[in-house]
Amino acid sequence: MENCGCITCDAATKELYEKAKNEGIETVWDRARAMQPQCGFGEMGLCCTNCGMGPCRIVKVSKDGPQAGICGATEDTIVARNFARSVAAGAAAHSDHGRDIALALYHVDDKARIKDEEKLFKLADEWGITVEGKDTVQVAKEVAEKALGEFGKVFGNLLFLKRAPEKRIKLWEETGVASEAIDKEIVRVLHSTHMGCDADYRNIIRQAIRAAMTDGWGGSMIGTELSDILFGTPMPKKVEANLGVLKKEYVNIVVHGHEPTLSEAIVVAARDPELVELAKKQGAEGINVAGMCCTGNEIAMRHGIPMAGNFFQQELAIMTGAVEAMIVDVQCIMPSLATITKCYHTKLITTSPKAKIPGATHIEFDEQKSFEIAKRIVKEAVMNFKNRKGEVHIPDEKSEGRIGYSLEAIIKTLDRVTNTHAHPSGTVKPLVDAIKSGVLRGAVAIVGCNNHKQPHDSCHVTLAKELLKRDILVVTTGCGAHACVKAGLMSDDARKYCGKGLATVCELLDIPPVLHMGSCVDISRILVLLSEVAKYIGGDISDLPVAAAAPEWMSEKAQAIGLYAVASGVYVLLGVAPAVTGSENVATYLTKDIESVFGGRFEIESDPVKAAEKIAAHIENKRKRLGI
Ligand code: SF4
Ligand code: MSK
Structure with a gap:
């Protein structure tokens, strides 16, 4: 492909990037440029900071520089350890997401909150949970408990591994990558990559695979299955996408991050007649919720909520001047949002104790009081409508898809x-x-x-x-x-x-x-x-x-x-x-x-x-x- 040197192929992104340049607002592309040249040691995985004797780096360009860390760790060991730690962190993020969904299911006390009962009973059956004589809430609790057990159970492999074809399961067992409890595998990567532990790159990667498996066949699968049970299994629907989904005359709320527990509650709260009325009193025509990154995917798939954009568009959404609140939970949230919101009226609202950002307003989300808290957050956005500064600039671009x-x-x-x-x-x-x-x-x-x-x-x-x-x-x-x-x-x-x-x-x-x-x-x-x-x-x-x-x-x-x-x-x-x-x-x-x-x-x-x-x-x- 010819590289035309463009930063993006997306017209809305181009338009707002130009606006940012004109207004002197720094974006991810500017910071990336300022970072050049990026550190070659880091880029190749050759820098180790795993102990206090370091940092150590291996020099590849000449034989005169260090060829091993102070402890003697080779380039193979250092690179494999760094890679394994990244994999473990990734698996931890997805799996902890799954854990939060399982906790949300555990605390359900009303059958009406289970949106896919059929899937719940199917999973109970798959996991050998007896359902006879039990009501839906009880079954949900037992399924959630079983899911939570996957994180810390003492013995046995991940339950979802059984979903794979027989030949694959056998291969995993033979090669020693059939993962056990999620937390255990992730902890084991951190342990075996600690200074003075595993130095065999193949063995380090084997352990990294065990941790990675706890993501796809563990925490992520728990996150998906239990989200479907709680919020409904997605079915085809039409949706609009891109920054053009923001509406000038409406209170715009962008929900960004990953876990559907928060965004589901915001979607419901934004439809509350009392809050819609309040928005009208502030001079808006109503409340418009749009989603960003994976939160955007979650609520679009289940409710047809418009998709505002992806990872590189989060800063640009604020630059439209039309976003009353950007509500975030965990993962893929740029800390730069707090700096950019200072130039506009947008409120950045963090909601997770795992992801606070200096300069943001923190309103902690609690699944037990989800609607109440979501209403409070939406109200913050509504009351911010009158604080819009300068001109609103929403690109026209939006497309439609199924x-x-x-x-x-x-x-x-x-x-x-x-x-x-x-x-x-x-x-x-x-x-x-x-x-x-x-x-x-x-x-x-x-x-x-x-x-x-x-x-x-x-x-x-x-x-x-x-x-x-x-x-x-x-x-x-x-x-x-x-x-x-x-x-x-x-x-x-x-x-x-x-x-x-x-x-x-x-x-x-x-x-x-x-x-x-x-x-x-x-x-x-x-x-x-x-x-x-x-x-x-x-x-x-x-x-x-x-x-x-x-x-x-x-x-x-x-x-x-x-x-x-x-x-x-x-x-x-x-x-x-x-x-x-x-x-x-x-x-x-x-x-x-x-x-x-x-x-x-x-x-x-x-x-x-x-x-x-x-x-x-x-x-x-x-x-x-x-x-x-
Ligand atoms: Fe250096 Fe070894 Fe310590 Fe890494 S573990 S920082 S290579 S001494
Ligand atoms: S949100 S992990 S930037 S895909 Fe899942 Fe997008 Fe990557 Fe985050």
């Missing part, structure tokens, strides 16, 4: 073409048939963040378009999902980007060619879908003509996701190299040798066009091996 493809929604969609005489409904058969016949060549998950090392959104969108034209179906989550919906790839019109086969499938099933499967924790939905397809063909996930890509990733969570996907047998393409290039051994292990163990591996490719070529070649190779 989102909300949970696994259940996909199966329901597939049922439309299932021949019910020959085959029962509720299976992935139509999807497998389309892949086998070659109408669909395969499927790719495009996930992850934005990163200044890549032009904003451009890599997500270019990669998706390149895959669509090769008849490869795309599923997406997180900020990748925002990029795709903004670019119109979740509309029927996007069929124009597809090859003939994919266009026919989309028409037949009445789906867009890029399926929105949710937030970052919802990558667990993709794991279950892959498992179902692999089980259906009697094989393993690593047999499937599929891949994953994170072309603009930046967070530690993305590293955990990448590693559990690889350990699950998936080819994972990263658009930005992780900090492992300082050790040839570690880099070669992760990008080559690991494939002979798990059937999945990492690929690094920053150019999305070349990335699509590599992914397509991988998919064709898998097809050949399957004999299709």
